Amino acid sequence: MSIIRQNISTRDWTIFSLERAKRPQDFKQKKRKKIDKEYVADCPFCMGNEHLTPKELLRIGEDGWDIRVVPNKFPALEPKDGATLQGGRQMAGPYLCMEGIGQHEVIVETPLHNKSLALMDIEEMENVVFSYKQRYSQLSKNEDYQLIIIFRNHGSKAGTSLEHPHSQLIATPFVPGYVRNRLFEAQRYYDDLGHCVYCEMLKYEIDKDKRIICQNDGLVAFAPYASVVPYNIMIIPKMHQSCFIQADNELLADTADILKTTLKMLYDVLEDPDYNYIIDSAPADKAGEKHYHWHIEILPRLNTRAGFEIGSGMYINTVLPEDCARVLKENKGHS
Numbered sequence: 251m252s253i254i255r256q257n258i259s260t261r262d263w264t265i266f267s268l269e270r271a272k273r274p275q276d277f278k279q280k281k282r283k284k285i286d287k288e289y290v291a292d293c294p295f296c297m298g299n300e301h302l303t304p305k306e307l308l309r310i311g312e313d314g315w316d317i318r319v320v321p322n323k324f325p326a327l328e329p330k331d332g333a334t335l336q337g338g339r340q341m342a343g344p345y346l347c348m349e350g351i352g353q354h355e356v357i358v359e360t361p362l363h364n365k366s367l368a369l370m371d372i373e374e375m376e377n378v379v380f381s382y383k384q385r386y387s388q389l390s391k392n393e394d395y396q397l398i399i400i401f402r403n404h405g406s407k408a409g410t411s412l413e414h415p416h417s418q419l420i421a422t423p424f425v426p427g428y429v430r431n432r433l434f435e436a437q438r439y440y441d442d443l444g445h446c447v448y449c450e451m452l453k454y455e456i457d458k459d460k461r462i463i464c465q466n467d468g469l470v471a472f473a474p475y476a477s478v479v480p481y482n483i484m485i486i487p488k489m490h491q492s493c494f495i496q497a498d499n500e501l502l503a504d505t506a507d508i509l510k511t512t513l514k515m516l517y518d519v520l521e522d523p524d525y526n527y528i529i530d531s532a533p534a535d536k537a538g539e540k541h542y543h544w545h546i547e548i549l550p551r552l553n554t555r556a557g558f559e560i561g562s563g564m565y566i567n568t569v570l571p572e573d574c575a576r577v578l579k580e581n582k583g584h585s
């Protein structure tokens with residue numbers, strides 16, 4: 251018999267269909283083509299090819315660079331001087347449209363073409379996380395931008411088109427309904443019960459210790475109770491904080507540490523799986539809110555979303571999060 255679980259922070263449901271349960275080895279990535287070159291002549295992100303990208307927005311590192319942030323050459327949204335929040339919005343009969351104002355940036359995580367994020371050392375990972383915060387803070391000063399999403403696509407199933415290690419950031423001129431709904435459900439929980447729903451989950455997970463994967467001083471990584479896909483991982487600060495902009499240097503260093511640990515665990519158990527991760531945060535103007543709690547969501551791309559999932563917004567998952575947490579922890583002892 252299947253089990254249906256609710257994500258209390260979003261009220262979304264997941265069906266756990268365990269008859270189709272799979273073992274970790276069934277998910278292992280079909281041998282990824284090994285990238286052996288540190289430099290590729292036509293890669294715009296490789297050291298020495300800086301002229302192939304638009305003008306740099308941020309550089310970290312001396313003697314060349316460790317991190318570069320540049321505008322996306324094919325941006326989903328683009329900045330416009332003198333835009334206002336209302337600017338570009340117009341009705342077309344009953345329909346609403348607006349100009350594609352925003353910002354789309356690429357965070358080039360290393361000068362080396364073949365370096366995997368999961369295998370970076372801690373200083374390199376800290377540079378990545380610190381650059382996220384710097385760009386987040388900078389863009390949040392722009393009143394045209396209402397939401398800033400930082401994300402990483404790893405592998406073709408996760409939608410990446412360039413193999414050189416990179417993350418992305420998109421600032422949008424409105425808060426999309428999907429995010430609005432998460433904020434609304436967290437607010438409703440807070441109104442009903444007087445607590446942050448994420449803090450409540452965190453307290454329970456640490457106490458029960460059935461789905462915890464790892465933790466450090468600042469954050470916890472656990473497999474969510476209603477995980478939407480196998481090896482779904484949530485990384486969340488232990489201290490309540492609604493917006494990523496509030497993270498101080500100490501918490502950012504802890505974020506780099508736990509992100510590195512969890513990505514390495516996935517790399518070892520599933521042999522470098524394709525995945526997406528997203529920093530899910532309240533918008534910067536909601537920093538300090540009591541009901542929302544920023545976190546990082548890691549979604550390995552081991553299955554394809556099919557018709558039922560698209561039609562219902564529900565997910566069918568074949569592995570319980572308790573089993574994912576156990577497998578990841580057991581393997582850590584062996585690697």
Ligand SMILES: [Zn+2]
Pocket residue numbers: 289290293294295296297362363414
């Ligand atoms: Zn490259």
Ligand SMILES: [Zn+2]
Pocket residue numbers: 446447448449450489490491541542543
């Ligand atoms: Zn909280």
